[in-house]
């Protein structure tokens with residue numbers, strides 16, 4: 490009797506390790522869906538404009554420094570940045586799907602090279618754009634995205650080094666860190682739009698696009714995802730069930746917040762611009 494009761498409870502209670510694994514999968518599925526929405530916007534808006542009118546196609550858009558007459562180098566940087574953004578945003582989630590890596594290793598390597606090249610070139614172009622043309626918002630935002638660009642270059646180099654050395658454990662970790670920083674601009678947009686929906690835009694001066702929230706999120710856009718990722722790595726390795734459960738709760742809260750932000754960014758920003 491007691492034996493039967495024991496086996497029933499053991500099979501019905503979700504084990505902390507499974508809870509953590511399911512929470513991480515749910516986080517990833519929602520993040521991948523949100524990347525897809527951003528990808529549709531990048532291709533449907535920027536690629537079509539560039540295909541239709543080259544650099545001049547970007548004049549009179551919401552981008553503050555999209556096109557500057559006579560600045561060929563700057564215009565080329567913007568075009569490269571926007572074309573390659575699609576590879577970064579579309580390719581990142583695909584690289585993280587275990588089934589794709591296991592079944593199609595050659596594709597994983599080919600896309601990995603394309604992803605890293607796109608992220609590196611796009612970051613260098615972005616660094617050039619930000620310090621020659623500026624961006625919406627204040628100095629804090631410029632410094633925040635500059636640090637993000639530097640982290641992309643550093644993490645890409647480390648992830649590639651471990652891939653070449655066939656150190657898969659370390660490669661996987663650095664590739665996931667690279668994903669978080671290379672998707673920083675995605676986190677920025679969904680975080681901003683989610684915050685506006687939830688708080689009505691507290692801490693944001695919409696005239697100047699500055700304010701405490703934007704200063705915080707200029708850095709938080711990649712530091713927060715990186716911190717949650719480190720927590721996840723620790724919980725995965727730990728034998729402490731409570732840490733796994735607590736981390737699962739953190740992941741589920743992040744997933745809910747991401748879902749709200751993705752909906753707000755897609756409905757309020759991306760879809761209206763391409764329809």
Ligand code: HEM
Pocket residue numbers: 531552553554570571573574575577578607608611612615616617618619623624625634635637638639641671672674
């Ligand atoms: C590699 C990952 C990155 C991706 C996928 C990416 C993607 C994009 C996209 C899609 C836009 C168009 C804006 C929109 O319509 O929402 C954009 C604009 C811009 N990006 Fe990036 N970006 C990345 C990294 C960076 C970095 C590292 C910097 C700077 C250091 C940067 C600087 C800029 C600037 C200056 C603009 C012009 C818009 C503005 O004035 O705010 N980007 N980026």
